[in-house]
Amino acid sequence: MYQELGSFFNPSPEMRELSILKAIAENPSISQERLSREIGIVPSMVHRYLDDFEKTGLIKKTGENRRTMSYVLQGDGRNRLQYLTVAYLSDVAKIYAQSRSVFGEVLDFIGINGLDSVYLYGAGIVGKMLSTILLFERIEVLGFIDDSALKKGKEVGGVPVFDPEQVIETDYDGIIVASFAHSSSIISRAEAKGLRRLYVFEISENGSVSLKKHD
Structure with missing residues (x-):
């Protein structure tokens, strides 16, 4: 699961979307309650995301009830997960570069x-x-x-x-x-x-x- 940043970086819808898609990719039978706990959003919001994913063809739900429910990533879902992962890592790289410039003097001192x-x-x-x-x-x-x-x-x-x-x-x-x-x-x-x-x-x-x- 991707770790969300601190209070200066409020989690975006894209970050939540990425976290849910990645969790589903790793565990298709994950429950909505567990998704809610891991991502830090209320179950009703998880339900809305999953409904949107199904409507847009990112996932396919299987199973007759909540106990047997699974979420299978479709081709568009895998493409979306890859795109969001690249976007996330790009932003992380920018933040790291900025923090490295702020702490550069400290890190140089430590090395010297x-x-x-x-x-x-x-x-x-x-x-x-x-x-x-x-x-x-x-x-x-x-x-x-x-x-x-x-x-x-x-x-x-x-x-x-x-x-x-x-x-x-x-x-x-x-x-x-x-x-x-x-x-x-x-x-x-x-x-x-x-x-x-x-x-x-x-x-x-x-x-x-x-x-x-x-x-």
């Missing part, structure tokens, strides 16, 4: 300084965003470091969250402080616990981003 394996100090929104980008760029994110008892020992986006003292003796290339609002206090706590090789993720007043080594 050999930060191949890092911890992210702060498992909030900034940390999660950085984790997604770094993992996509094949940079090893060893884990989050966080002082919150509610987060320690859990995972955020599949990345484990550690207490600061758990990582002191581990091997890492750097610790990126992933909080622009509380970076100073995080640095103070990190230094007090003996953590080393600290780098600070910064967002300037004009919206540019950078990564700097803490001296």
Whole structure:
């Protein structure tokens, strides 16, 4: 299933159409209830899409009732799925190129300084965003470091969250402080616990981003 983007990119009818067609291609007997859960729309909307697909010849329904119902992609349906997939990947490529230009300085800094394996100090929104980008760029994110008892020992986006003292003796290339609002206090706590090789993720007043080594 294709993952929809965040709140800045509201899901379009084309995105929902693509998601439904792909789900049907992978599992023709998928139920409308499961489609609703996976795509994140109400069952009545799923029903409308399926009716439209049948009327336009994209799918053919088989089965006498809901339990035995299957949806078979027709030739036009397969063509539509291929077209929407190409359009989706084209848009994703554009978004990636734009994000790469925004984070280019940060990624270049990471490469120049050999930060191949890092911890992210702060498992909030900034940390999660950085984790997604770094993992996509094949940079090893060893884990989050966080002082919150509610987060320690859990995972955020599949990345484990550690207490600061758990990582002191581990091997890492750097610790990126992933909080622009509380970076100073995080640095103070990190230094007090003996953590080393600290780098600070910064967002300037004009919206540019950078990564700097803490001296």
